[in-house]
Amino acid sequence: AGDAEAGKAKSMICASCHGVEGISAIPGYPHLKGQDAQYLINALKAYKNKERTGGMAQVMQPMAMMLNDQDMANLAAYYSQLK
Amino acid sequence: AGDAEAGKAKSMICASCHGVEGISAIPGYPHLKGQDAQYLINALKAYKNKERTGGMAQVMQPMAMMLNDQDMANLAAYYSQLK
Numbered sequence: 186a187g188d189a190e191a192g193k194a195k196s197m198i199c200a201s202c203h204g205v206e207g208i209s210a211i212p213g214y215p216h217l218k219g220q221d222a223q224y225l226i227n228a229l230k231a232y233k234n235k236e237r238t239g240g241m242a243q244v245m246q247p248m249a250m251m252l253n254d255q256d257m258a259n260l261a262a263y264y265s266q267l268k
Numbered sequence: 269a270g271d272a273e274a275g276k277a278k279s280m281i282c283a284s285c286h287g288v289e290g291i292s293a294i295p296g297y298p299h300l301k302g303q304d305a306q307y308l309i310n311a312l313k314a315y316k317n318k319e320r321t322g323g324m325a326q327v328m329q330p331m332a333m334m335l336n337d338q339d340m341a342n343l344a345a346y347y348s349q350l351k
Contacts, residue, residue, distance in 0.1 A: 212306040223295040227323050239319030240310055 187222065187255075192263025195256055198248065207264050213241065222265035229257045270305065270338075275346025278339055281331065290347050296324065305348035312340045 196207075199217070203209050207218030217225065231237045232249035252260070279290075282300070286292045290301030300308065314320045315332035335343070 209304060209307075212304060213310055215304055215307040215311075216302065219299065221292060221295060221298055224292075224298040227296055228298075231320065231322055231325075234322065236322030236325065237314065237320050239314055239317065242314075242319065 187258035187260070187262025189259070189262040189266050191255075192259035192261070195252075195260055196263055198251075199260070202244075207267050217264040218267040220264055222261040225261040225264060226257050229260070270341035270343070270345025272342070272345040272349050274338075275342035275344070278335075278343055279346055281334075282343070285327075290350050300347040301350040303347055305344040308344040308347060309340050312343070 196203075199207075202211060202214045203217050207220075208216050228237070229249045229252060232242060232245040233252070235246060237245065249257075279286075282290075285294060285297045286300050290303075291299050311320070312332045312335060315325060315328040316335070318329060320328070332340075
């Protein structure tokens with residue numbers, strides 16, 4: 186399972202686009218706050234596996250490639266528990 | 269711009285997976301409530317253009333193909349304004 190504290194630390198990279206509390210200030214960038222944890226993991230894996238292409242995927246693919254499964258679980262735990 | 273009322277009517281198809289108020293009850297299916305409107309449009313277009321493959325994309329591609337640009341704008345207006 187994911188560790189939200191470790192996820193919070195890891196999320197500093199994400200915050201520049203997705204916002205400090207997972208509420209993005211940039212149209213087109215999704216809010217992550219309170220999102221479903223399994224969905225977040227699926228999306229990160231899809232970027233990492235290049236199953237998502239076009240548009241913002243060019244930005245997200247290299248980001249996701251820096252993450253291992255535990256990182257993804259931690260980030261998903263962190264963002265999904267934000268109320 | 270999108271028309272949230274028309275989007276609400278259109279969202280009946282989406283509700284079976286994404287939940288009545290855009291809060292999905294199924295792990296792996298993203299919540300849409302309060303999501304960024306431009307992101308929702310970008311995601312729907314990515315499914316329609318087959319830029320998203322793998323996993324749930326098999327389910328979402330045919331759904332997105334049923335939608336035209338106005339439908340997408342209406343759905344995005346509807347879900348993004350849900351508080």
